[in-house]
Amino acid sequence: MVLTRVGYLGPEGSFSHEAVSALENVDPVACESIPQVLAMVASGVLEQGLVPLENAIEGTVSATIDGLVFDHELVIERELVLPIHLHLLAKKGLSPAEVTKVLSYVHALEQCRGYIATLPLASTEQTTSTSQAAQLVADSSEPWAAVGSLKAAELFGLAIVASDIEDHQGNATRFVLIGRDAIASPTGHDRTSIVCFQDADRPGSLYAILGRFAARDINLTKLESRPTKLGLGDYCFVMEFEGHVADSVVTDCLADLQAHLARVKFLGSYPVTGEGAQDRRVEVAAARKSADEWIAAIRSRVRQ
DSSP: OOOEEEEEEOSTTSHHHHHHTTSSSEEEEEESSHHHHHHHHHHTSSSEEEEEEEETTTEEOHHHHHIIIIIOOOEEEEEEEEEOOOEEEEOTTOOGGGOOEEEEEHHHHHHTHHHHTTOTTOEEEEESSHHHHHHHHHHOOSSEEEEEOHHHHHHHTOEEEEOOOOSSSSOEEEEEEEESSOOOOOOSSEEEEEEEEOSSOOTTHHHHHHHHHHHTTOOEEEEEEEEOSSSTTOEEEEEEEESOTTSHHHHHHHHHHHHHSSEEEEEEEEEOOSTTHHHHHHHHHHHHHHHHHHHHHHHTTSOO
16 A cells, blocks of 8 residues: 655654544655655655644634635645643653743643743743753753643653643644645535735725625635734735635635735635534535426426
């Protein structure tokens, strides 16, 4: 069996490693950073990459979205949602009150800000991933701790000195599987991601963009502005909405946008995951079948 080489934010023990482990028939390849994952996929060194796109608490992962929007021509093929539980990892015998520094990825540190504030001696330091933080703590003789996963504690021989230290319950991260060309097949319950670039900032310009979705009864699930890096006040809009590029109504909407904007960048159409996704696909398929039968009955009455 030929395995697909899939890059992820390493080293082993990161939440990205947990997410990529859920994929079938893959050869996981640890990378040092999210930009490296994207670059290696874009260059053809790796077939695919799995990167975090959005966290339930901290929002969009900037390194991922900016890499997709500005740096590479890649497409989202799939999404995975991983529940996130964060723990304080340290050498055995060290108590939280003795920790002088807490290391982790920036999003993980932010998600545990309240707990970390209760540690009397601890400062914080950012690392490129939660697993790199665990590795640094394991290799150091200092009274340091890392914010990371159970897998990281097992891999690097660390003790869990405090469990579930995130400030909010229900934390989860949405990961996306990135490829170079292929667009996922429609399932009946899909999401499409695009970026809209304007040629000028005019009153009502965003309203005009949104109106094209409303007119076609397309449900927007996310709208985010991102600086284009060309100057202050120059923004593009990252949009996610229900539907697949293979759907005629989505195709019509995208063509309309492309005709009236400076540029529309397509980021992918892919199946929606999460609780209830499969039930929703069944409902959509049944509704479309009923609608097709209704249209067919009407068209059969057209005079030849």
